[in-house]
Amino acid sequence: MNKAILLSFLLSLFISCNSNIDSQARPNIILILADDQGWGDLSSNGNKDLHTPNIDKIALNGVRFDRFFVSPVCSPTRAEILTGRHHTRTGVYDVSLGGERINVDEETLGDLFKAAGYRTAAYGKWHNGMQAPYHPNTRGFDQFYGFCSGHWGNYFNPVLEKNGELVRGKGFITDDLTNHGIEFIKKNKNNPFLLYMPFNTPHSPMQVPDKYWNKFKNKDLIQKGTLSKITKDKYSGTNSKGENHSRAALAMCENIDWNVGRIIQTLESQNIIENTIIIYLSDNGPNGHRWNDGMKGIKGSTDEGGTRSPMIISWKGNIPSGKEVFKIASGIDLLPTLIDISGIKVKPKNKLDGVNLRPLIYQNHVDWQDRYIYNYWRGRLSLRNQDFRLDNENNLYNMNDDPNQLKNVSSTYNEIFEVMKKAKIEWRKELSANINLKDKRAFIIGHPGLKNTQIPARDAKANGLIKRSNYYPNCSYMTNWVNIDDTISWNAEVAEDGKFEAIIYYTCQKDALGSEIELSFSDSSISKKITKFHNPEEYGKENDRSPRIESYVKDFIPLKMGVIDLKKGKGILKLKGLKMTGKELMDFRLLMLKRI
Numbered sequence: 001m002n003k004a005i006l007l008s009f010l011l012s013l014f015i016s017c018n019s020n021i022d023s024q025a026r027p028n029i030i031l032i033l034a035d036d037q038g039w040g041d042l043s044s045n046g047n048k049d050l051h052t053p054n055i056d057k058i059a060l061n062g063v064r065f066d067r068f069f070v071s072p073v074c075s076p077t078r079a080e081i082l083t084g085r086h087h088t089r090t091g092v093y094d095v096s097l098g099g100e101r102i103n104v105d106e107e108t109l110g111d112l113f114k115a116a117g118y119r120t121a122a123y124g125k126w127h128n129g130m131q132a133p134y135h136p137n138t139r140g141f142d143q144f145y146g147f148c149s150g151h152w153g154n155y156f157n158p159v160l161e162k163n164g165e166l167v168r169g170k171g172f173i174t175d176d177l178t179n180h181g182i183e184f185i186k187k188n189k190n191n192p193f194l195l196y197m198p199f200n201t202p203h204s205p206m207q208v209p210d211k212y213w214n215k216f217k218n219k220d221l222i223q224k225g226t227l228s229k230i231t232k233d234k235y236s237g238t239n240s241k242g243e244n245h246s247r248a249a250l251a252m253c254e255n256i257d258w259n260v261g262r263i264i265q266t267l268e269s270q271n272i273i274e275n276t277i278i279i280y281l282s283d284n285g286p287n288g289h290r291w292n293d294g295m296k297g298i299k300g301s302t303d304e305g306g307t308r309s310p311m312i313i314s315w316k317g318n319i320p321s322g323k324e325v326f327k328i329a330s331g332i333d334l335l336p337t338l339i340d341i342s343g344i345k346v347k348p349k350n351k352l353d354g355v356n357l358r359p360l361i362y363q364n365h366v367d368w369q370d371r372y373i374y375n376y377w378r379g380r381l382s383l384r385n386q387d388f389r390l391d392n393e394n395n396l397y398n399m400n401d402d403p404n405q406l407k408n409v410s411s412t413y414n415e416i417f418e419v420m421k422k423a424k425i426e427w428r429k430e431l432s433a434n435i436n437l438k439d440k441r442a443f444i445i446g447h448p449g450l451k452n453t454q455i456p457a458r459d460a461k462a463n464g465l466i467k468r469s470n471y472y473p474n475c476s477y478m479t480n481w482v483n484i485d486d487t488i489s490w491n492a493e494v495a496e497d498g499k500f501e502a503i504i505y506y507t508c509q510k511d512a513l514g515s516e517i518e519l520s521f522s523d524s525s526i527s528k529k530i531t532k533f534h535n536p537e538e539y540g541k542e543n544d545r546s547p548r549i550e551s552y553v554k555d556f557i558p559l560k561m562g563v564i565d566l567k568k569g570k571g572i573l574k575l576k577g578l579k580m581t582g583k584e585l586m587d588f589r590l591l592m593l594k595r596i
Contacts, residue, residue, distance in 0.1 A: 026192040027315060027342055028276040030263065034256055035074065035125060035203040038286025039308045040293050041253045047291060049221050050250040054261035058280055062314025063323045063361050069384060070284060070331040072299065072306040072377040074150060075100035075127045077283040077331055078198065082108040084335030084352040088376060088431045095150045096473040098439055098459060101129035107348055109335055110140025113194040116344035123180045124198035130454055132447035137163055145180045149458060150474035152200060153553035154540050155207040164452040172209050174201050178259040182266045189270045199256055203287060205540060205548040206248035212255045213545055216247040223291035239288045241546060246290040248545035274317045281311040296405040302375040302382035302392055303405060313361065325360045328386055330373045333357050374427050383424050390420040442493035442570055446500060446595055455490060455591040463487045470551030481585040484577045488588060492521065492573040494566045498595050502526060502564050505556035505590040509535045511582030518578050519561055522571040527578055528561045556589040563596065
């Protein structure tokens with residue numbers, strides 16, 4: 001070997017070795033997000049009706065934030081965690097019909113850590129946009145497995161997606177998501193990785209395996225909460241959805257805990273537990289009036305009970321163990337905190353609303369400036385500082401003396417009341433322009449960042465007598481297509497010229513054979529006759545532990561429409577009937593457009 005080749009080889013070896021050292025110096029990050037789990041749904045927070053030893057163990061080995069707040073509902077919290085910014089800035093103003101999408105000019109946690117060399121994956125409920133560029137695969141996550149909707153209709157062997165392709169899940173959904181997370185950890189144990197695990201439980205439908213349900217189905221719950229003697233409001237008392245709803249929620253929380261334990265065991269077996277930051281939290285308050293330490297409000301409320309979340313951060317050997325932080329903090333704080341303590345060299349392009357929690361994590365006596373945390377949802381705004389909460393109706397509560405918000409003290413603390421009221425007015429003035437109740441963003445078709453574009457019934461507009469299978473759009477389908485002149489449409493925008501294979505997922509009765517439908521956009525259209533009938537029953541009720549409010553599901557089959565040539569631009573994407581041979585044309589669930 002000549003000297004030049006030898007020097008080149010040694011140089012490349014040196015660079016490679018130093019690159020590996022730098023790679024290992026950066027900690028892995030696992031962010032676990034429960035869905036509709038209240039602050040009180042953990043044994044470490046005082047719940048005597050369930051046992052969550054694995055999540056409690058994270059708290060024992062890490063730092064627990066006792067006063068941590070998120071948004072009152074799913075997609076806003078996810079947007080705030082992913083961007084470090086108030087959800088009203090990010091374009092998120094609803095939980096469906098496109099209002100759950102994070103604007104394309106926002107950077108996500110995935111974008112930033114991927115840019116820093118991390119392998120990234122998201123497994124679970126995304127709920128911040130389905131079509132690229134809103135899809136997780138175009139928001140910084142190399143791998144995605146789960147669903148992009150706000151809720152899912154079946155938790156056992158459900159139809160999910162993997163990087164844009166429809167697949168069939170295996171077993172109970174939370175277990176299945178965890179299996180993918182474990183596989184990702186093992187595959188990337190020698191690389192820095194960001195694993196985002198947004199579980200979809202204990203969100204309804206209240207489905208949970210027998211192993212967990214059998215423990216709770218006949219259980220007399222010790223902590224049912226109490227009704228306020230002053231207001232008679234149901235703060236955290238009897239669950240209006242029934243005791244089985246509470247039992248099922250607690251059973252699902254124990255299932256989450258088991259899966260968290262599996263993740264921890266994997267980190268230990270792969271010898272990377274000391275190089276991995278673990279964060280655990282929920283996306284809002286509990287989805288029912290079950291025990292939550294008497295706090296006012298549940299999911300959807302801007303009061304304490306609707307916005308207070310468990311939050312634990314652990315990094316074995318690198319941050320304190322068993323520490324409790326009583327300073328207030330928020331979901332918007334996670335992104336700046338993780339950037340700092342991970343040591344990645346990135347600078348977000350947008351100004352962050354969150355603050356870096358590093359001093360609270362590492363130091364015991366911190367000169368920490370008081371702040372306001374804003375909880376907003378559908379016109380309701382509540383404001384929290386360290387000691388007080390000013391609710392949506394401008395009632396002021398001393399949260400140290402009155403954690404259940406029973407006594408309005410605005411006259412007693414008039415100076416504080418006036419300052420907080422002014423802060424609320426200023427926040428509304430600054431961010432009201434971002435609260436877009438008339439969304440002009442079209443549903444994007446054919447973005448080059450993803451081969452497949454899913455256009456679900458959830459995002460559609462039903463015209464005529466066509467109606468949804470349920471009031472709640474997520475996981476619904478269109479039915480009652482009894483009039484040939486009725487249509488299903490979307491306000492759409494083709495991102496880039498192309499030819500697309502169009503596939504419709506449908507069901508129909510036997511008398512619909514020979515019916516014909518058309519798909520059109522702008523000057524392009526294709527049509528297809530129905531040559532196969534498929535009329536299955538809805539299912540899901542047999543697995544529900546408590547009655548649901550969402551749509552039941554059924555299995556839809558594909559109808560390959562053919563290839564449609566789409567040109568870049570905005571227009572109306574439309575399905576209409578050309579011929580109807582029976583009483584109804586079809587039930588419609590999803591349109592898939594595959595770029596050729």
